[in-house]
Amino acid sequence: MDATQTPGLGSVSAPGRVAGADEGISTAELALAARNHGLPLEALRYDTTPPGLHYVLVHYDIPAVDQAAAAHWRLTVGGLVRRPLVLDPAALRARPAVTHRVTLECAGNGRARLQPRPVSQPWLLEAVGTADWTGVPLAGLLAEAGVREGAVEAVFTGADHGVERGVEQDYRRSLPLDVAADPARGVLVAYAMNGAPLPPQHGHPLRLVVPGWYGMASVKWLRDITVTDTPFTGFQQTVAYRYRQGPDDPGEPVDVVAPRALMIPPGFPDFMSRTRVVRPGPVPVTGRAWSGRAPVVRVEFSADGEQTWTDAEVTADPDRPWAWAAWRTTWTASPGAYRLAVRATDAAGRAQPLTAPWNRGGFGNNLVQRVEVLCLTPEDPGPAGSPG
Amino acid sequence: MDATQTPGLGSVSAPGRVAGADEGISTAELALAARNHGLPLEALRYDTTPPGLHYVLVHYDIPAVDQAAAAHWRLTVGGLVRRPLVLDPAALRARPAVTHRVTLECAGNGRARLQPRPVSQPWLLEAVGTADWTGVPLAGLLAEAGVREGAVEAVFTGADHGVERGVEQDYRRSLPLDVAADPARGVLVAYAMNGAPLPPQHGHPLRLVVPGWYGMASVKWLRDITVTDTPFTGFQQTVAYRYRQGPDDPGEPVDVVAPRALMIPPGFPDFMSRTRVVRPGPVPVTGRAWSGRAPVVRVEFSADGEQTWTDAEVTADPDRPWAWAAWRTTWTASPGAYRLAVRATDAAGRAQPLTAPWNRGGFGNNLVQRVEVLCLTPEDPGPAGSPG
Numbered sequence: 001m002d003a004t005q006t007p008g009l010g011s012v013s014a015p016g017r018v019a020g021a022d023e024g025i026s027t028a029e030l031a032l033a034a035r036n037h038g039l040p041l042e043a044l045r046y047d048t049t050p051p052g053l054h055y056v057l058v059h060y061d062i063p064a065v066d067q068a069a070a071a072h073w074r075l076t077v078g079g080l081v082r083r084p085l086v087l088d089p090a091a092l093r094a095r096p097a098v099t100h101r102v103t104l105e106c107a108g109n110g111r112a113r114l115q116p117r118p119v120s121q122p123w124l125l126e127a128v129g130t131a132d133w134t135g136v137p138l139a140g141l142l143a144e145a146g147v148r149e150g151a152v153e154a155v156f157t158g159a160d161h162g163v164e165r166g167v168e169q170d171y172r173r174s175l176p177l178d179v180a181a182d183p184a185r186g187v188l189v190a191y192a193m194n195g196a197p198l199p200p201q202h203g204h205p206l207r208l209v210v211p212g213w214y215g216m217a218s219v220k221w222l223r224d225i226t227v228t229d230t231p232f233t234g235f236q237q238t239v240a241y242r243y244r245q246g247p248d249d250p251g252e253p254v255d256v257v258a259p260r261a262l263m264i265p266p267g268f269p270d271f272m273s274r275t276r277v278v279r280p281g282p283v284p285v286t287g288r289a290w291s292g293r294a295p296v297v298r299v300e301f302s303a304d305g306e307q308t309w310t311d312a313e314v315t316a317d318p319d320r321p322w323a324w325a326a327w328r329t330t331w332t333a334s335p336g337a338y339r340l341a342v343r344a345t346d347a348a349g350r351a352q353p354l355t356a357p358w359n360r361g362g363f364g365n366n367l368v369q370r371v372e373v374l375c376l377t378p379e380d381p382g383p384a385g386s387p388g
Numbered sequence: 389m390d391a392t393q394t395p396g397l398g399s400v401s402a403p404g405r406v407a408g409a410d411e412g413i414s415t416a417e418l419a420l421a422a423r424n425h426g427l428p429l430e431a432l433r434y435d436t437t438p439p440g441l442h443y444v445l446v447h448y449d450i451p452a453v454d455q456a457a458a459a460h461w462r463l464t465v466g467g468l469v470r471r472p473l474v475l476d477p478a479a480l481r482a483r484p485a486v487t488h489r490v491t492l493e494c495a496g497n498g499r500a501r502l503q504p505r506p507v508s509q510p511w512l513l514e515a516v517g518t519a520d521w522t523g524v525p526l527a528g529l530l531a532e533a534g535v536r537e538g539a540v541e542a543v544f545t546g547a548d549h550g551v552e553r554g555v556e557q558d559y560r561r562s563l564p565l566d567v568a569a570d571p572a573r574g575v576l577v578a579y580a581m582n583g584a585p586l587p588p589q590h591g592h593p594l595r596l597v598v599p600g601w602y603g604m605a606s607v608k609w610l611r612d613i614t615v616t617d618t619p620f621t622g623f624q625q626t627v628a629y630r631y632r633q634g635p636d637d638p639g640e641p642v643d644v645v646a647p648r649a650l651m652i653p654p655g656f657p658d659f660m661s662r663t664r665v666v667r668p669g670p671v672p673v674t675g676r677a678w679s680g681r682a683p684v685v686r687v688e689f690s691a692d693g694e695q696t697w698t699d700a701e702v703t704a705d706p707d708r709p710w711a712w713a714a715w716r717t718t719w720t721a722s723p724g725a726y727r728l729a730v731r732a733t734d735a736a737g738r739a740q741p742l743t744a745p746w747n748r749g750g751f752g753n754n755l756v757q758r759v760e761v762l763c764l765t766p767e768d769p770g771p772a773g774s775p776g
Contacts, residue, residue, distance in 0.1 A: 014660065064430070126422050165659075200431070270401040380397075
């Protein structure tokens with residue numbers, strides 16, 4: 001166990017729950033939505049997502065790490081290794097740098113679209129982002145430390161401290177060694193994002209980046225790596241982040257990202273409903289698609305409420321296997337109300353579902369995106385131009 | 389009028405409304421909360437707020453302005469002026485640069501704490517941030533253009549395009565000339581934030597920054613300034629951003645920021661409730677306070693449910709009159725449950741209220757912040773340390 005049930009904490013830290021059938025979003029869920037943020041969908045236009053537009057999910061608080069604290073930061077590598085390491089950010093920056101472009105997505109993306117709704121961070125669809133992450137390959141650090149026989153996992157501890165369902169803890173997750181120690185999996189101990197030092201909310205000064213896995217694996221504010229001979233049983237591994245159908249179901253672990261395509265909603269929005277408005281004629285529709293399991297090989301677009309689908313043109317960079325692909329199509333709009341949809345399929349044959357895959361934690365809901373659009377008649381006037 | 393009621397748009401763009409007594413946060417409100425983001429309260433620790441932690445509110449979509457579009461961006465200054473100007477970002481950067489540290493707050497901050505709740509972007513308390521904004525004084529540009537006799541306002545047009553309550557529009561707001569053209573008011577046409585080019589969501593390549601006013605005045609993606617001889621009657625001036633008691637009340641304009649203090653919630657949080665947990669002993673409590681009308685002269689802290697208040701130590705930088713002040717106090721915690729509160733008073737004698745000032749748009753709700761805290765008993769164990 002990585003943590004202890006602390007008497008007294010139960011009064012402020014409740015078990016997980018699922019919202020009632022007609023229960024609106026609660027103030028507690030809203031407070032999480034106000035702290036954590038998604039990618040505004042028009043920001044899918046950027047190949048790499050700037051901080052502030054890239055999604056962020058912080059379990060507890062962003063740790064206070066000023067310049068002096070960053071200089072004194074230590075990453076320890078221990079447990080079942082021959083040569084325990086103590087590394088500081090400067091020592092890591094002095095090593096040969098590796099940069100990977102990686103799309104990260106929160107495992108809870110889509111949770112608030114489930115019925116009934118699991119009560120947690122209420123993502124709709126926007127918990128994603130892509131960045132160039134620079135750092136040192138984890139496989140190299142583990143090789144340097146010398147993993148001993150019998151080791152099965154590496155456990156990663158961040159500095160983010162809090163309580164969750166009664167359990168006080170530092171945020172902590174593990175990876176199997178066949179992921180952590182395999183150079184081909186691309187796992188990084190990163191110190192830079194898009195060429196700049198990590199922003200505070202993205203893990204300054206050091207974080208893990210695990211390509212292809214949901215974001216919970218990419219431990220931020222990383223301070224310890226411990227190699228173990230038994231699978232990790234801590235809260236974030238065996239209580240949270242499981243695909244469960246009920247509270248007593250042990251469930252399956254949440255790991256690799258399911259395929260998803262998102263479109264930039266075309267035209268312009270209504271402020272409050274976010275419904276889109278276009279004028280008649282050809283409307284370019286573009287977006288991104290990704291999957292943690294295998295490359296996206298197909299993106300289909302529908303403008304008729306999912307009666308028919310047409311293939312979009314997909315462009316992927318083979319040198320960036322962990323980054324989203326771009327896709328584009330053209331929709332010829334005529335006056336009326338439409339529901340657009342988009343669906344990705346990966347090379348492993350997995351396609352996005354048209355009904356949401358429910359589970360009690362609200363993980364991995366890759367239901368297709370649907371965008372309501374009104375196409376105005378040609379005679380609808382635009383805005384008058386002058387402020388005079 | 390700056391815009392026209394467009395037939396057809398009514399089907400996707402509803403009038404403003406107030407939520408029913410027991411109505412939870414709607415999916416539409418949640419979608420706004422997922423796009424726009426607040427300052428995680430622990431980020432009050434930074435003197436200047438990095439992008440991604442600074443609040444952002446975008447009415448419609450972040451305009452697409454890539455490097456080429458930024459180079460071709462033009463800011464026009466016209467209307468009642470002797471010498472109309474056409475400026476590009478490079479021409480502005482070539483002028484002497486001025487940097488002001490400014491605290492910006494959204495006028496809707498606190499809206500979701502109102503009962504009944506106006507339906508719009510559902511801020512709780514976190515719609516604030518402070519940055520060093522660099523640019524060119526607006527007063528100098530207006531002087532160069534030569535404001536003609538009879539002029540009363542300057543109208544600012546951004547590139548953000550959408551529809552709101554049936555009105556299709558570019559986002560547009562005005563300032564009285566006694567604010568816009570007075571060098572002492574510090575209004576800037578800014579091109580940099582914290583020493584870097586404006587991020588897309590903060591107005592790249594050019595924006596207005598109006599110290600002391602709520603954020604709606606600081607028009608982002610600025611492309612036109614028109615000097616007029618009549619007060620502007622556009623949507624964002626006369627329909628939105630009014631303090632109204634009912635739908636037919638013309639109301640008063642929303643302008644200058646009301647005083648507010650916020651604390652960094654002490655200790656560590658529960659993930660879901662965000663309730664704080666501390667251990668017995670002295671607990672430093674720090675935060676920020678600001679007011680658009682006059683400097684904050686007093687910050688009071690209460691740990692007993694607002695029965696008694698003690699003065700915190702307030703530190704303001706007289707050279708940065710538009711930036712928040714820092715405050716600090718120490719609370720000696722003993723086991724039990726507490727409600728902490730903090731209250732600012734400015735030199736104009738305005739203090740934060742203990743009951744929320746309701747209006748139909750949910751503007752200017754500077755109700756005191758309240759933070760629930762559990763202090764554990766000394767025997768409560770902490771987390772076990774080892775991941776083994």
